[in-house]
Amino acid sequence: MTHDSSHGSSSKLPLMGIILVVAAYAAAGSAGWPQHGTELIVAAASHHHDHQGHDAHDEHHEHDHHVTPDDHHQGEAGHAADAKAHEAAHDEHGEHDAHDEHKQHADAGHGSQAVVPPPLWTVTPFVLLLLAIAVFPLLRATEHWWEHNLHRFYVAALLGLVTLAYYAFVHQSAVEAHWPAHAVVEPASSGIQWQMTWTVFANAMLSEYIPFIVLLFSLYTISGGIRISGDLRAHPLTNVVFITVGGLLASFVGTTGAAMLLIRPLLSTNSERKHVQHTVIFFIFVVCNCGGCLLPIGDPPLFLGYLRGVPFLWTMKLVIPWFFVNLALLVIYWVWDHYICYPKETLSDVSHDETEVSRLRIEGLGINGPLLLGVILCVALLDPSKPVPGTDWHAWMYLREVMQLGLVGVSLWLGSNALREANRFDYHAIVEVAALFCGIFVCMQPALQILNSAGPSLGIDTPMEFFWITGILSSFLDNAPTYVVFFETAKTISVGDPTAVAGVRETFLVAISLGAVFMGAMSYIGNGPNFMVKAIAEASGIRMPSFFGYMIYSVCVLLPVLAVATWIMFAAS
Numbered sequence: 001m002t003h004d005s006s007h008g009s010s011s012k013l014p015l016m017g018i019i020l021v022v023a024a025y026a027a028a029g030s031a032g033w034p035q036h037g038t039e040l041i042v043a044a045a046s047h048h049h050d051h052q053g054h055d056a057h058d059e060h061h062e063h064d065h066h067v068t069p070d071d072h073h074q075g076e077a078g079h080a081a082d083a084k085a086h087e088a089a090h091d092e093h094g095e096h097d098a099h100d101e102h103k104q105h106a107d108a109g110h111g112s113q114a115v116v117p118p119p120l121w122t123v124t125p126f127v128l129l130l131l132a133i134a135v136f137p138l139l140r141a142t143e144h145w146w147e148h149n150l151h152r153f154y155v156a157a158l159l160g161l162v163t164l165a166y167y168a169f170v171h172q173s174a175v176e177a178h179w180p181a182h183a184v185v186e187p188a189s190s191g192i193q194w195q196m197t198w199t200v201f202a203n204a205m206l207s208e209y210i211p212f213i214v215l216l217f218s219l220y221t222i223s224g225g226i227r228i229s230g231d232l233r234a235h236p237l238t239n240v241v242f243i244t245v246g247g248l249l250a251s252f253v254g255t256t257g258a259a260m261l262l263i264r265p266l267l268s269t270n271s272e273r274k275h276v277q278h279t280v281i282f283f284i285f286v287v288c289n290c291g292g293c294l295l296p297i298g299d300p301p302l303f304l305g306y307l308r309g310v311p312f313l314w315t316m317k318l319v320i321p322w323f324f325v326n327l328a329l330l331v332i333y334w335v336w337d338h339y340i341c342y343p344k345e346t347l348s349d350v351s352h353d354e355t356e357v358s359r360l361r362i363e364g365l366g367i368n369g370p371l372l373l374g375v376i377l378c379v380a381l382l383d384p385s386k387p388v389p390g391t392d393w394h395a396w397m398y399l400r401e402v403m404q405l406g407l408v409g410v411s412l413w414l415g416s417n418a419l420r421e422a423n424r425f426d427y428h429a430i431v432e433v434a435a436l437f438c439g440i441f442v443c444m445q446p447a448l449q450i451l452n453s454a455g456p457s458l459g460i461d462t463p464m465e466f467f468w469i470t471g472i473l474s475s476f477l478d479n480a481p482t483y484v485v486f487f488e489t490a491k492t493i494s495v496g497d498p499t500a501v502a503g504v505r506e507t508f509l510v511a512i513s514l515g516a517v518f519m520g521a522m523s524y525i526g527n528g529p530n531f532m533v534k535a536i537a538e539a540s541g542i543r544m545p546s547f548f549g550y551m552i553y554s555v556c557v558l559l560p561v562l563a564v565a566t567w568i569m570f571a572a573s
Helices: 012-031 033-065 069-092 097-108 120-135 149-169 194-223 236-269 277-290 300-307 314-344 347-355 365-381 399-414 417-422 428-443 445-457 463-474 479-492 506-522 528-539 547-570
Strands: 175-177 183-185 227-231 358-363
Touching: 012 033, 012 399, 120 149, 120 428, 120 445, 120 547, 149 194, 149 428, 149 445, 175 194, 183 194, 194 236, 194 365, 194 399, 194 428, 194 445, 194 479, 194 528, 227 236, 227 417, 236 277, 236 314, 236 365, 236 528, 277 314, 277 506, 277 528, 277 547, 300 479, 300 506, 314 506, 314 547, 365 399, 428 445, 428 528, 445 479, 463 479, 463 506, 463 547, 479 506, 506 547
Parallel strands: none
Antiparallel strands: 175 183, 227 358
């Protein structure tokens, strides 16, 4: 595979970049910008919570008293009056100016313009980007051109610009803003709609992409400084142990961290074998996806659920489906490798594998282990919409990401370059993810807006349906925002349910969580680590299947396992 010149293992350029980012953030902090962003976020969260409380009270009142339409109309007027009185009381007690400013901006969007989703044809750039990822590596004319990350970026950026152009020149409805906090932005009366275009761009890049790519970059780079060296005999059972350990770690250090720690020693162990492709694919199934559902830090969708009120340890209730699905995949892998692939290895390759053996050795863990833990703590504790546990202080906006980058800087500064070189560590895999996903996050905005609007009217009202619709869309959209869409959809039909967790009926929440996590393994773009592992394997000389070739594996292997699992879990629901 051709690597861009910027993908060398030197730590100087990334370290300089991190120093500049930290310095720029410190300057922004001295000007009060991130603090103001946090004030807007906190005010919006408080306003949203109050609004939900009024809605719940309205629905409860209507249900208990069986009001007539006239009574209901009078009740709405009464609630409106109560809301105004409540608002006046807040003003009398000196509410923050930031809250007032945000509220005026948000309320401005609730005028004559309704939030109407874009038409279905606006998902065309997103579909074209998926087709480019799938087809360009297969065509002789584009195969080598597509290997350069700069060329991938050209395609992703061009299609992203097409999507933004739609909002600049065509879209005539209000859109919801999510950065720095929730608001509604109405279309311009004439001319180019710069504010609306900026809103969509900010939703995609500043609200979603930056936290996503910084977390992946941090876990990828820090774990790259930990070397697990050695060359075990690449028996089927040995590979099962590697994948099992990765699946266990995925819930506790994240799917990205576990994948980056173990993919290189797994490839090294299998370096004497020729039939390795299926091993990497099952590694993606288990370590990059299905293993990460026991804690919110395991996979981004679950972390978003935690931020929306799901208790931190609630995900431990997913242990039975986690155990069943991962055990089934490990058994299938062992049968496949033991009876089909291992016997195909030549006697010479088997002989080399049996004789060229060295014990496993872990280096770099003393420095980078605590740094990985620090990244996880940053993600768990520095959410600006929530106070830091035990305090009333909210972290500044983007402090979480800057702290993660700071931990990466410490790893590059104090860690061993020799270990990274021995790992054959470079930035090619993470740059590939960054180049493609910048376009994916922009191009999928119309699709997410359509889903967000149509979700409550889709007629989804069983756990089985929530699992499959969340899972299928998580295979091609990023699974984190897809999770949020159906989390909010499930809330609308869970009001008053005694089993509700964070406002969502528990069986629905189980289905949405498992669908987003498990079916992120269905394609290379379902979850960020999938692409990284593919790139690392290809850099090691393993010919990985194409986009559609990979999906043949996932449809034939993973899909039947998930079908059985959902039948066992949800058939009676």
